Amino acid sequence: MTTLREMRPAQLDSLEQATQSTLDSLRAKKLSLDLSRGKPGPEQLDLSAALDAPLDSYIAADGTDTRNYGALRGIPEARALGGELLGVAAEQVFAFGSSSLFLMHQVTATALRQGLWGNGRRWRNAEQVRMLTPVPGYDRHFTICESLGIDMVNVPMLDSGPDMAQAAALAAEDSAVKGIWCVPKYANPTGCIYTDETVTAMANLPKQAAADDFVIFWDNAYAAHDFEFPGVPLANLYDLALAAGTEEHLAMFASTSKMTYASAGLSFCAGSDALLTALEKALSVMCIGPDKVSQLRHARFLSGRIEAHMAQHAALLKPKFALVEQVLHNALNELDIASWTKPKGGYFVSLTTPPGTARGIVQLAAAAGLKLTPAGAAFPYGLDPNDDHIRIAPSFAPLDELGAAMQVLAQCVKLASIQHRRAGN
Ligand SMILES: Cc1ncc(COP(=O)(O)O)c(C=O)c1O
Structure with missing residues (x-):
């Protein structure tokens, strides 16, 4: 596949049409997805159920x-x-x-x-x-x-x-x-x-x-x-x-x-x-x-047993981060339109899109039923000077919803990047 930058106008046209129609079909599903805040998922909370067992003594x-x-x-x-x-x-x-x-x-x-x-x-x-x-x-x-x-x-x-x-x-x-x-x-x-x-x-x-x-x-x-x-x-x-x-x-x-x-x-x-x-x-x-x-x-x-406990969290979180990486890689890597971090822990992935597109991508995603952290939120006063940063918080959504959400996001990044390219960038 050629990168977006190498594409001729006719190729850009057909990629834009294909991306738009994929996004339209995703929108028609009336999705309600949320990758906006770094909350632990319910199954992570369940790992600590033993906290609720009665204490045999209250004396420290x-x-x-x-x-x-x-x-x-x-x-x-x-x-x-x-x-x-x-x-x-x-x-x-x-x-x-x-x-x-x-x-x-x-x-x-x-x-x-x-x-x-x-x-x-x-x-x-x-x-x-x-x-x-x-x-x-x-x-x-x-x-x-x-x-x-x-x-x-x-x-x-x-x-x-x-x-x-x-x-x-x-x-x-x-x-x-x-x-x-x-x-x-x-x-x-x-x-x-x-x-x-x-x-x-x-x-x-x-x-x-x-x-x-x-x-x-x-x-x-x-x-x-x-x-x-x-x-x-x-x-x-x-x-x-x-x-x-x-x-x-x-x-x-x-x-x-x-x-x-x-x-x-x-x-x-x-x-x-x-x-x-x-x-x-x-x-x-x-x-x-x-x-x-x-x-x-x-x-x-x-x-x-901190490490043993956190290993249980890792077993739930690692596949989610792997899925984020896989969808972004498959959809965006060859087009060379975005970069993203690949953390070995924690709760977030940073996605960098072409300059001036992040806000529009978050809006496109919202219209397709995906709530993201507002663009600019990772900057004081909400002002991202390059308007190119999107925070992805994969922890809360179940794997199937996360996969659907990432597909929506990848298509939005693609569409915004094509339009950015066609505007002469
Ligand atoms: C860097 C950082 N510090 C603090 C917090 C919140 O911590 P607490 O729940 O202890 O207030 C978060 C939650 O997302 C965080 O990402």
């Missing part, structure tokens, strides 16, 4: 009665679980309720209003506050910034992680740059894993920053979400930061949302004593203690 390792108030930092065994996910000691972990996003918001708001170091350093002392946002990235990080009036400065995401040379230059030249968002393993949405060089450069970034209150937001949401085991290792940011003397500038996050129940799991925040003290003070205003019964259940369910 340190004697805490988990049914009662208190222990804001969490019970020891839950903190140890967070430490295992984040590669730090249990004492450095805050174990909380079901949403790490909530903790991220709390840490960001606390950095802004009260400061994280108990010494008067706080972001709101500055006239303007900016954060570095590697793009494409996670839309809800951007929403936290927007909700708190924090401006965002884009940094390109490479296969190795954020472009660290650019991040360092931006942080060094502007004292209003106060932090950076990171999803270091199976990044949302590209699926990349930060290389050792990137993690080392990240650990040194606070030293290069002009701001003395710079914070690395290390959202390791997919720390254990490999498809093959043993999983791909990630360099230990905390150890590297200790070596660089920057550990007071880290806020690390993880959760069990995509390990057990997304609505009833545990969240973790780890960092220096100063960070935990600041977070504890902020949270104590609104909460006397987290759901420690859930913490105990999780610790008993997951301790010593």
Whole structure:
């Protein structure tokens, strides 16, 4: 087959007609498909059914009665679980309720209003506050910034992680740059894993920053979400930061949302004593203690068997990612009109289409009964400067629906690319 670029006008005509008629027949089926959000599928949730078994005792390792108030930092065994996910000691972990996003918001708001170091350093002392946002990235990080009036400065995401040379230059030249968002393993949405060089450069970034209150937001949401085991290792940011003397500038996050129940799991925040003290003070205003019964259940369910449990998730997710790859490859590879990531874990695939087509493709897909993450969502303010990025979230749909959805998407990409080509591109 010839690539789209090599096709003569007559070939483009017939390919457009064929693609349009395939899409018309798919539309006639009145499909109702959804690849818009990275939710665990029902059969993944069923893997954690044992969480609901009655507990034989509610007493935690340190004697805490988990049914009662208190222990804001969490019970020891839950903190140890967070430490295992984040590669730090249990004492450095805050174990909380079901949403790490909530903790991220709390840490960001606390950095802004009260400061994280108990010494008067706080972001709101500055006239303007900016954060570095590697793009494409996670839309809800951007929403936290927007909700708190924090401006965002884009940094390109490479296969190795954020472009660290650019991040360092931006942080060094502007004292209003106060932090950076990171999803270091199976990044949302590209699926990349930060290389050792990137993690080392990240650990040194606070030293290069002009701001003395710079914070690395290390959202390791997919720390254990490999498809093959043993999983791909990630360099230990905390150890590297200790070596660089920057550990007071880290806020690390993880959760069990995509390990057990997304609505009833545990969240973790780890960092220096100063960070935990600041977070504890902020949270104590609104909460006397987290759901420690859930913490105990999780610790008993997951301790010593994280990998075995995540292998069960992998068995369900891997075929879905393989199907995404297969449909995209079969439909688009020879035409050479798009590229996409092939992650070995996590929840997302990034699809790059010809410049200026992503928004139109998402609309075409919607008209054919397929809901996708809005184009531009992986960029601050929803603005994808090239309009060429689409996030695919294959986890929730059953395999047959995923296959149908991917066929719709592939035809939409094809049609938009042909029209883009015919417009003289
Ligand atoms: C990178 C990233 N961080 C955080 C979350 C949400 O985590 P939680 O459920 O712990 O709030 C998600 C969910 O998609 C995510 O992709």
